[in-house]
Amino acid sequence: MKALKKVGLIAAGTMLVYSLSFAGMASAAARGEEAVASAVTAGTESWRQTSSQTYWLLDAFERGQGVATDGNSWIFNSNYGLLRTSLDGKTVQARNGLAIPDEISKQGGNHIGDISYYNGKIYAPIEDGSSYQHPYIALFDANTLDYTGTAYALPLNLHKGGVPWVAVDAGRGQVYTAEWSNASVLNVFDLNDMHLIKTVPLSQSIDRIQGAEMYNGSLYASSDNGTQSVYRIDPDTGNVAVAFDRNLPSGSEAQGIAVLPTSDGAVLHILDVGSARINVNFRHYAK
Secondary structure, eight states: OGGGTTOOTHHHHHHHHTTTTTHHHHHHHHHHHHHGGGOOEESSSOOEEEEEEEEEHHHHHHTSSEEEEOSSEEEEEOSSOEEEEETTSOSEEEEETTOSOHHHHTTTOOEEOBOEEETTEEEEEEEOTTTOOOOEEEEEETTTOOEEEEEEEOOGGGOTTOOOBOEEETTTTEEEEOOSSSEEEEEEEETTTOOEEEEEEEEEEEOOEEEEEEETTEEEEEEOSTTOEEEEEOTTTOOEEEEEEOOOOTTOEEEEEEEOOOTTSOOEEEEEEOTTSSEEEEEEEEO
């Protein structure tokens, strides 16, 4: 996510221009991505990869940052836009290619982090890298992907490195964020009006978190550390444990995460950018 922050709209055109020259590389990369399916290693839990999908070039660009679900569709996001598809991950239902609201864009907002879904709305974290002076959570209609007109400015002292992800915890009526680099606390906001409730000290710092989502009362966080760990975090106590390591191919970049039980037993669905930087993988994990 952070590594891709400086990729502008020109990236889409660049990927298209080079599509033919990268055809051979794409085939080789695909074979490498398939090989990683058995590379998941246990932490405190046993997870396995059940399947994966790979998107290329423009399709990858639109899905390169984060993902959420309303239970009936996937909502993906790029640095700048939102994309709604059916659960096949391919059939486009709605698109907002330049979703960042004007009032946030005028303050330098240029990057949407990993999104979350609640009650018909997409919660989108927006930051103004590389100055990181104006972190926001903006709300979008989950069906049309239109901006609702509601956005919340976040406390700058808690988001000095921007706001790379957001996670809604409907059960507790809370919303979570954290720093991207070596986060030592979990920021807890009220779901009704996004006022800060508290910060919860973490039992260990967590680094390079690219997205997080709630599952069975815990926060599961996708990390772009050396083993692409998925952490399990207790939002009440701040206890942190490594649920499992994904061990992606060298040069890959872990991205956002969504939670949805699917027919093949998968529950966690996590994006990663391939090492060639022209493809995005959507991997599905079951216990």
